Amino acid sequence: MSIHKFTKLSMIVLSTVVIASCASTSHTAEDHSAENVDRFETYNRAMFKFNYEVDKYVIRPVAEGYRAITNQFIRNRVNSALDNLKEPVWAGNYVLQAEPEKGAKSLARFAINSTLGLAGTFDVAQGWGLEKEKTSFNETFAKWCIPSGPYIVLPIVGPSTPRAATSLALGFVFDPVYWATINDANIHDKVAWGYAALDGIATRESALELLDDLERNSVDFYTTMRSAYMQNQSKLKCFCDDNSQTNTYDFDFGIEEEDEAFDMMEDEQ
Numbered sequence: 001m002s003i004h005k006f007t008k009l010s011m012i013v014l015s016t017v018v019i020a021s022c023a024s025t026s027h028t029a030e031d032h033s034a035e036n037v038d039r040f041e042t043y044n045r046a047m048f049k050f051n052y053e054v055d056k057y058v059i060r061p062v063a064e065g066y067r068a069i070t071n072q073f074i075r076n077r078v079n080s081a082l083d084n085l086k087e088p089v090w091a092g093n094y095v096l097q098a099e100p101e102k103g104a105k106s107l108a109r110f111a112i113n114s115t116l117g118l119a120g121t122f123d124v125a126q127g128w129g130l131e132k133e134k135t136s137f138n139e140t141f142a143k144w145c146i147p148s149g150p151y152i153v154l155p156i157v158g159p160s161t162p163r164a165a166t167s168l169a170l171g172f173v174f175d176p177v178y179w180a181t182i183n184d185a186n187i188h189d190k191v192a193w194g195y196a197a198l199d200g201i202a203t204r205e206s207a208l209e210l211l212d213d214l215e216r217n218s219v220d221f222y223t224t225m226r227s228a229y230m231q232n233q234s235k236l237k238c239f240c241d242d243n244s245q246t247n248t249y250d251f252d253f254g255i256e257e258e259d260e261a262f263d264m265m266e267d268e269q
Contacts, residue, residue: 038226039150047153048222054156055204063204075205077121082199083132084113084120089174090133093140098239105130138167142236151230159229172196 038044067075091106109125109132117124126132141163142148149162157168172178177195181188218224 040152044151044153044226045222047155048158048225051153051156051158052221059200059204060208063201063208066201067205067208075202078198078202079206080113080117080123081120082202083134084110084117084123085176085195086134086171087113088176089171090135092174093135093137094133096140097135097143102133102135106133136167137170138164139236141167142233143239145238145240148233148236151226159225161233164233 070078087106087110091103091110094100094103094106109123109130110120112125112128112130113120113123116122123132146163148164152160152162152165154160154165157165160168172192175192175195178192181191214224214228215221
């Protein structure tokens with residue numbers, strides 16, 4: 001089968017999926033009743049408590065140590081480099097979301113920042129008017145009207161849904177770092193997991209004050225985290241929706257892509 005025929009067939013299949021999804025769901029494609037949001041509450045609370053203890057005694061101290069031995073300039077350079085490595089994945093997702101212009105912009109940003117920006121440590125492209133725009137497979141699935149599924153707390157990762165968990169796995173597999181080392185078994189696992197750990201620590205450091213404020217102002221921290229996460233998920237728009245999309249917090253303990261709220265906090269420092 002030629003590439004042209006394969007592309008045409010793929011578009012027909014995807015269009016059929018959208019039509020079927022729109023016909024079988026409301027415009028939101030999400031049911032956020034209390035029963036659906038937390039049908040696994042007993043398990044979720046137990047796992048949340050486990051994650052809380054791991055974060056308290058392992059992840060948070062490491063993030064605080066990372067902050068103590070670096071300054072804001074260094075952390076900005078690390079965050080910029082980490083974001084730059086994700087640009088190709090963002091670009092691919094924008095194409096799947098039928099936004100090729102944003103996809104092209106992400107690829108242009110990757111090319112510019114990887115060279116002139118010294119391996120992405122400096123965001124040269126932003127100075128040229130190419131603003132950073134983040135996305136994910138989770139947003140792509142939502143665009144194609146795939147429901148998020150019930151709320152579930154994953155070990156270490158934290159708040160999630162079946163759709164978000166699938167997105168997380170795909171984001172890891174399609175990451176350029178994963179593919180750059182896949183042919184060298186001696187370093188592949190070390191580099192891939194080391195990169196994931198650095199990404200998680202950097203994001204956890206960015207969220208130190210945010211999560212502290214949430215916990216301090218919460219009667220039930222678990223319920224606050226669940227509510228904030230599911231509100232964020234509900235704002236991901238399907239192609240069938242008419243309402244505009246608005247991003248809020250994305251609480252994932254730094255494993256998945258960090259939220260724009262963290263960038264705003266970082267810029268203010």
